[in-house]
Amino acid sequence: xxxxxxSGGGVVQPGGSLRLSCxxxxxxxxxxxxxxxxxxxxxxLEWVTSIEYDGSNTxxxxxxxxxxxxxxxxxxxxxxxxxxxxxxxxxxxYYCANEKHSSGRYVGYFDFWGQGTLVTVSS
Amino acid sequence: xxxxxxxxxASGTPGxxxxxxxxxxxxxxxxxxxxxxxxxxxxxxxxxxxxxNQRPSGVPDRFSGSKSATSASLxxxxxxxxxxxxxxxxxxxxxxxxxxxxxxTKLTVL
Numbered sequence: 169x170x171x172x173x174x175s176g177g178g179v180v181q182p183g184g185s186l187r188l189s190c191x192x193x194x195x196x197x198x199x200x201x202x203x204x205x206x207x208x209x210x211x212x213l214e215w216v217t218s219i220e221y222d223g224s225n226t227x228x229x230x231x232x233x234x235x236x237x238x239x240x241x242x243x244x245x246x247x248x249x250x251x252x253x254x255x256x257x258x259x260x261x262y263y264c265a266n267e268k269h270s271s272g273r274y275v276g277y278f279d280f281w282g283q284g285t286l287v288t289v290s291s
Numbered sequence: 292x293x294x295x296x297x298x299x300x301a302s303g304t305p306g307x308x309x310x311x312x313x314x315x316x317x318x319x320x321x322x323x324x325x326x327x328x329x330x331x332x333x334x335x336x337x338x339x340x341x342x343x344n345q346r347p348s349g350v351p352d353r354f355s356g357s358k359s360a361t362s363a364s365l366x367x368x369x370x371x372x373x374x375x376x377x378x379x380x381x382x383x384x385x386x387x388x389x390x391x392x393x394x395x396t397k398l399t400v401l
Contacts, residue, residue, distance in 0.1 A: 203390070205336075212293060213328070213336065213379050215390035229389060263335055276383065277326040277341035284335055 170194040172264050172282030179288045185252045190264030190282055192245045198222075201267045201274055202240060202247040206260035207284075216262070217249060221269040232258075254289045261286050294319060295380050295393035302399040308368040311396045313380030315361050319391055323383045325363040327356055330377040330395075339378070340365060367398075375400045 176188040190202065204216040217238045218227045226238050237250040247264060262285050265278035296314040303309040313325065327340040338347050340356035343363065355366045363382075367374055380393040 205390075205392075212395040213381075213392045215392065218390070227388065265336075275341070276324050277338060278328075278336075278381075279338055279347075281335045281337065 170266075170280045172266065172280055174262060174264055174282045174285035177262065177285030177287045179290060180254055181291050182255060182289055184254050184289070185250065186254070186287060188249045188251060188262055188285055188287070190247045192247070192266065195266065195280075197245040198242045199269055201269055202238075203265045203267060203278055204238065204247075204249050204262055205265060205278070205281075206258075206262045208257075208260040211260075214260075219247060221274075251287065254287070256289050259287060259289045293394040294384060294387070294389075294391035295382065297378075297380060297393035297396045299394065300397050300399065302401055303367075303370045304401045305370055305372065307370045308366060309370060309398065310367075311365045311378050311380075311398070313363045313365070313393050315363075315382060315391075317361060318386035319361075319382040319384040320358065320363055321361040322385055325356065325358050326381045327363075327365045328379045328381065330379065332376065336379065370400055372400045374398060 171193045173191045201221045203218045206214050206216050219238045219240050223240050235253045240247045263281050265281045268275045324342045328336040329339040330336045343358040344356040353369045357364050377395045377397050379395045384391045
């Protein structure tokens with residue numbers, strides 16, 4: 169059974185930093201690209217960042233480029249996102265999701281999602 | 292302002308059929324597959340439809356998806372109270388090099 173468990177959220181002052189983690193189990197982690205999607209309170213979903221199944225490339229939304237950094241540790245089946253220079257508009261629940269890579273291509277959808285971790289940026 | 296456009300709300304009575312539209316452009320829906328996610332109140336999103344019209348295992352066949360040119364639709368037939376949720380469409384945008392989502396449609400079962 170697939171499980172994605174996010175952690176690391178909390179209350180942080182503007183300009184502060186956090187490391188969000190997503191621990192994965194129940195699937196071949198090293199064969200999956202991983203994504204982070206956030207949802208501000210009462211708002212819709214916004215893709216934030218992605219990392220390739222082999223860690224070779226990373227991608228960022230313009231709104232977080234230069235401030236967020238995604239990484240993965242396949243030995244721990246965990247993906248991380250370091251969130252820096254936080255702004256009030258970064259306040260959101262942050263979800264991680266997986267996407268299978270097979271036969272040289274990605275399947276093109278986020279298969280499973282974690283339950284999310286809440287980041288609140290406030291002074 | 293979301294890249295993909297959905298109606299903010301939809302409603303229907305039990306047993307009815309409802310559809311939710313998702314409008315995009317050539318760089319997203321027009322050239323890539325559309326996925327739909329269901330978010331029940333207070334929970335994480337869940338994959339509902341992928342690759343325009345494919346249902347993951349466990350999703351009832353009451354849910355169906357379609358795509359034409361730069362628009363897509365989600366149809367729910369035999370509406371049930373447990374279908375009350377937010378529904379989001381999503382696609383890869385080749386011009387933005389981003390995943391893009393619709394703003395979400397809140398479905399109310401009357």
